Amino acid sequence: MKIQVIKNILDANDSIASEIRGVFADKGAALINLMSSPGAGKTELLDATLGALEGKLRCAVIEGDICTSLDAERLAHRNVPLVQINTETLSSLCHLEASMVREAAKSFDMDNIDIVFIENVGNLVCPAEFDLGADISVALLSSPEGPDKPLKYPQMFKSCEVAIISKIDIAAALGADMDLYENNIRSVNPAARVIRLSARTGEGMSDWIDLLKELSAKKTAAK
Amino acid sequence: MKIQVIKNILDANDSIASEIRGVFADKGAALINLMSSPGAGKTELLDATLGALEGKLRCAVIEGDICTSLDAERLAHRNVPLVQINTETLSSLCHLEASMVREAAKSFDMDNIDIVFIENVGNLVCPAEFDLGADISVALLSSPEGPDKPLKYPQMFKSCEVAIISKIDIAAALGADMDLYENNIRSVNPAARVIRLSARTGEGMSDWIDLLKELSAKKTAAK
Numbered sequence A, B: 001m002k003i004q005v006i007k008n009i010l011d012a013n014d015s016i017a018s019e020i021r022g023v024f025a026d027k028g029a030a031l032i033n034l035m036s037s038p039g040a041g042k043t044e045l046l047d048a049t050l051g052a053l054e055g056k057l058r059c060a061v062i063e064g065d066i067c068t069s070l071d072a073e074r075l076a077h078r079n080v081p082l083v084q085i086n087t088e089t090l091s092s093l094c095h096l097e098a099s100m101v102r103e104a105a106k107s108f109d110m111d112n113i114d115i116v117f118i119e120n121v122g123n124l125v126c127p128a129e130f131d132l133g134a135d136i137s138v139a140l141l142s143s144p145e146g147p148d149k150p151l152k153y154p155q156m157f158k159s160c161e162v163a164i165i166s167k168i169d170i171a172a173a174l175g176a177d178m179d180l181y182e183n184n185i186r187s188v189n190p191a192a193r194v195i196r197l198s199a200r201t202g203e204g205m206s207d208w209i210d211l212l213k214e215l216s217a218k219k220t221a222a223k
Helices: A009-027 A042-053 A070-078 A098-105 A154-158 A168-174 A178-188 A205-221 B009-027 B042-053 B070-078 B098-105 B154-158 B168-174 B178-188 B205-221
Strands: A030-035 A059-065 A082-086 A115-119 A136-142 A162-166 A193-196 B030-035 B059-065 B082-086 B115-119 B136-142 B162-166 B193-196
Touching (some): A030 A042, A042 A205, A059 A098, A070 A082, A178 A193, B009 B030, B042 B059, B042 B205, B082 B098, B162 B178
Parallel strands (some): A030 A115, A059 A082, A059 A115, B030 B115, B136 B162
């Protein structure tokens, strides 16, 4: 008999993340972990994404916030299964952990879901340390945050498969050079897929939606 | 003989924060803790502040970042004493602790400094939990982050004496209602002093500079 020793909180988290990956593989469903600073546009991107995928893929959402259900309320009009996690009542304030995602996903009818989006707590540091079992971790960097953030918060941008440069519609008002943002992301993570978009105007959204459709097709085929 | 039992990391931190308060009171110097999300404009505000106070108050800066000295380099042209803390080599990544500030302040000639600014790690969650011995904690909320942040990250806005709504120069491009930002701050912290400003255009800066001058005068008088 093999006895598994769970050494610390990160080992325990990784073990649950693997379990989540197993469940999603069995069901042929995709899991996406959206991370960023507060106010980088995760909820706005989710809202536009749910709209674009309506009638094409069956979506669900896990909303992570310290408190309130403000983000969940913004998405309620999309009529998708949605669970709100409030971390202030749990073990940690500043990030989601795999155990929270496992618990939230139990409320979904996973036989009838193609893709689950996790909106993590707004924080460019701590969430990057916790594997949630996602197929793709996505780091958003909004144009008003400035191009230096990938250099100053490298763990977040190293840990993601996809980096989204968001709010490009206000880049002109900021006098921001979007190439510099992308170059800084690539300097810490050359393998990341980089997408520039504005959820507000729709510019660049099709690249993101195509990526999600491809991932979902791949997961369904591998089921 | 009384034996002090330090129960946990927050007790230990509070004990060092009190020690820092004692040193700054003895010297008649003020200590300011600037906190916000990444990219809310702490460094730009500091740069403009150092410029406005040049020749009036003797300033010093403690720069807190996970890694790099990019922010310190942006401020180097101000020729003030400056210490860079990189948290990735210390006990925690995501916030400054009082022990780091105590250590950093040792490198200053405190008999010739009126005001020390701490730029905390960009994070709207964790830094709020750690008292750094400051006279004033300042939470910045930039207009592109959106007005709901004080409701979603209440601990940060409850813990501050001053809340600065920053980047007001791009509010029009965002279609942002600045009153909503201020009302949401006041709803979680009715006692906070709220200042709206743009470090880029200078609008609103005089309110902030006056506040610093008053604080410094008070500290000097109480020495």
